[in-house]
Amino acid sequence: MDASLAVRARGIAKYFGEVVALDGVDLDVAQGRIHGLVGPNGAGKTTLLGLLLGLAVADSGELEILGVPVGRTVAAVDGVAGFVDGPGLYPSLTARQNLAALAALRGSGGRPAGTEEALAEVGLGEVADDRVRGFSLGMRQRLGLAAALLTRPRLLVLDEPANGLDPAGKRDVHGVLDRLAADGTAVVLSSHRMDDVEALCSEVTILATGRIVFSGPPAKLAAESRELDYRLVTSDPAAARRLAAGTDGVRLVEGGAARYGDAVVVVRAAVPALDELVANVVRSGVAVRELAPLVSPLESAFLALTESQEAVR
Numbered sequence: 001m002d003a004s005l006a007v008r009a010r011g012i013a014k015y016f017g018e019v020v021a022l023d024g025v026d027l028d029v030a031q032g033r034i035h036g037l038v039g040p041n042g043a044g045k046t047t048l049l050g051l052l053l054g055l056a057v058a059d060s061g062e063l064e065i066l067g068v069p070v071g072r073t074v075a076a077v078d079g080v081a082g083f084v085d086g087p088g089l090y091p092s093l094t095a096r097q098n099l100a101a102l103a104a105l106r107g108s109g110g111r112p113a114g115t116e117e118a119l120a121e122v123g124l125g126e127v128a129d130d131r132v133r134g135f136s137l138g139m140r141q142r143l144g145l146a147a148a149l150l151t152r153p154r155l156l157v158l159d160e161p162a163n164g165l166d167p168a169g170k171r172d173v174h175g176v177l178d179r180l181a182a183d184g185t186a187v188v189l190s191s192h193r194m195d196d197v198e199a200l201c202s203e204v205t206i207l208a209t210g211r212i213v214f215s216g217p218p219a220k221l222a223a224e225s226r227e228l229d230y231r232l233v234t235s236d237p238a239a240a241r242r243l244a245a246g247t248d249g250v251r252l253v254e255g256g257a258a259r260y261g262d263a264v265v266v267v268r269a270a271v272p273a274l275d276e277l278v279a280n281v282v283r284s285g286v287a288v289r290e291l292a293p294l295v296s297p298l299e300s301a302f303l304a305l306t307e308s309q310e311a312v313r
């Protein structure tokens with residue numbers, strides 16, 4: 001037993017009849033860390049999060065949550081909060097009443113301490129007295145997070161928490177998760193948004209058809225030297241195009257102009273060749289105004305890993 005780990009899973013398997021949803025999954029999540037689960041549809045992310053929440057039990061393997069070994073009976077461990085498949089809310093109650101009702105169910109009285117703070121933290125202060133029936137997907141997600149915050153969890157489990165959030169909502173939720181982690185709460189979340197995962201998570205686990213294909217810091221994955229497509233904006237696109245065509249290891253990607261406009265040159269290169277190109281451009285007296293990968297390095301690595309997994313099957 002390791003008390004500094006919020007989650008310690010070894011060789012977890014979960015079957016639904018013939019379907020192998022999880023196949024020998026290991027997972028370590030330390031206190032105060034935000035861990036991202038990513039993977040294609042059906043990879044097993046929600047299944048794994050459900051095990052952490054005590055909504056189901058594994059068919060085999062060992063699972064310890066907050067230092068407590070989880071047995072073969074379905075039960076939630078104290079100190080764990082979160083939701084899968086969207087938060088359970090009462091549509092006919094207001095946001096504030098929903099939080100009060102959840103607190104009452106947990107036996108902490110009708111007006112729980114922290115309700116106002118939780119509503120404000122997720123940006124729902126203004127609509128606290130509106131019925132949840134009229135809430136958008138993003139507003140429901142925010143309220144679900146507020147409900148989880150009320151319990152002051154030491155492990156927070158969230159299935160696609162950024163789903164449906166507008167940019168302000170995303171900023172609010174990222175802020176909340178960062179603060180929780182700074183206070184020592186472990187967060188395990190799933191996401192299909194690699195930019196969110198890169199911004200939030202210190203560690204990621206990539207699942208594909210129930211198996212782990214990568215686990216570690218996103219930077220480790222991104223650093224693997226691979227060619228990526230970059231958009232390059234300069235003071236002289238024609239010159240940039242000419243220089244790109246003349247730099248070893250750099251290829252011009254056709255069709256970039258149609259998609260991004262004439263000012264943008266799209267090139268495919270690994271980092272050393274890209275460095276060479278930028279030096280050439282600047283040496284020619286052309287200014288570099290923007291240089292960014294078209295898809296994030298994590299997304300690109302993710303696609304490559306899951307595609308090679310497909311090939312193996």
Ligand SMILES: Nc1ncnc2c1ncn2[C@@H]1O[C@H](COP(=O)(O)OP(=O)(O)OP(=O)(O)O)[C@@H](O)[C@H]1O
Nearest residue numbers: 016019020021039040041042043044045046047048
């Ligand atoms: N209750 C269930 N009954 C039968 N099969 C299930 C059940 N829950 C999940 N599965 C199967 O287990 C596998 C993993 O599903 P899971 O929902 O965990 O994937 P996911 O990674 O969350 O996918 P998504 O990105 O689409 O949310 C899938 O093949 C799914 O069909």
Ligand SMILES: [Mg+2]
Nearest residue numbers: 045046047159
């Ligand atoms: Mg899912």
